Amino acid sequence: MSRDLSDFYRSLTGDADARAVVAPEALRERADRRARVRATGIVLAAALLVAGVGTGTGLVLTGQREAVTPPAGTPTPVVTAPSPSPSATPGTPSPARTTPSRSPAAPPSSAPPPARTPTSIPDRAFFTQPLATTAWPPVANDDGRALPDLCGADLDDRVVQRRGRALFYHLTPNTPEGTVPYGAYRHTITIHRPGRADDWMADLRRAVRDCPEQEVADGRTSRQRLLAGGDFGDEAVLVEMREPAWAGGEPVEGETIRLIRAIRVGDVVTVLWEMGWEGTSSDRRQVDDYSRRAVRAVSDWLD
Incomplete structure (x- = not known):
């Protein structure tokens, strides 16, 4: 110390x-x-x-080990909304890729309802003749035949209702008053059972083929054949009939040609039978013109 x-x-x-x-x-x-x-x-x-x-x-290290970042070089998963990241660490299941749902296909457009079969034939179903070539006013003729005889073929069994009229026309417009007609038509409209009008058209074709020739009045022979029907309505049949010319009760040189066109529009058939006048022959262009007018009138009626 x-x-x-x-x-x-x-x-x-x-x-x-x-x-x-x-x-x-x-x-x-x-x-x-x-x-x-x-x-x-x-x-x-x-x-x-x-x-x-x-x-x-x-x-602390244990808690941090859950969120430890991968070593360099290992792609880091990136979560991007809404599509999953294409990269992922090994052992980590990749998010399921959702296939985008396709928009439902538009429902097929519904087919128009089938045309209703009419039960009566009004006046408006008949076309109006051009005034400049009308010789005389139309005359109702509901009881007349729609077609000439074709070797006795019966084509009326499928007809439900019929109306007809006689038409008289001039071939040249503004023909002087008092001039006799160039020709005449028997114009008929018939209603058939639903779905049977096309059968009637087929029967008409068959009747013409089965009757290439037949004897008519005064010992004359008529020859029948089918021509191209033309683009009229749903379908059309054009019949040509040829027979020796006849005038004043006597045979003359040449032939007389008649054209008959049947046109189907749905379950309705309109027939134009050109009958001539005093030995005249049918004019194809004039028949085509009346055919177009007839189809237009029937179509407007059915619409």
């Missing part, structure tokens, strides 16, 4: 009361023991601190 410390200690002993004072050697030994205990506590506290820090670090 240094001298200053011994003097200080003796002074302290003198001032103290009768309580015994520990000797300096014992006091130093006690101080050394306290120092060792303090050092041991510090070491123990440091060990506990280190252990706690290690445990906490492990917990």
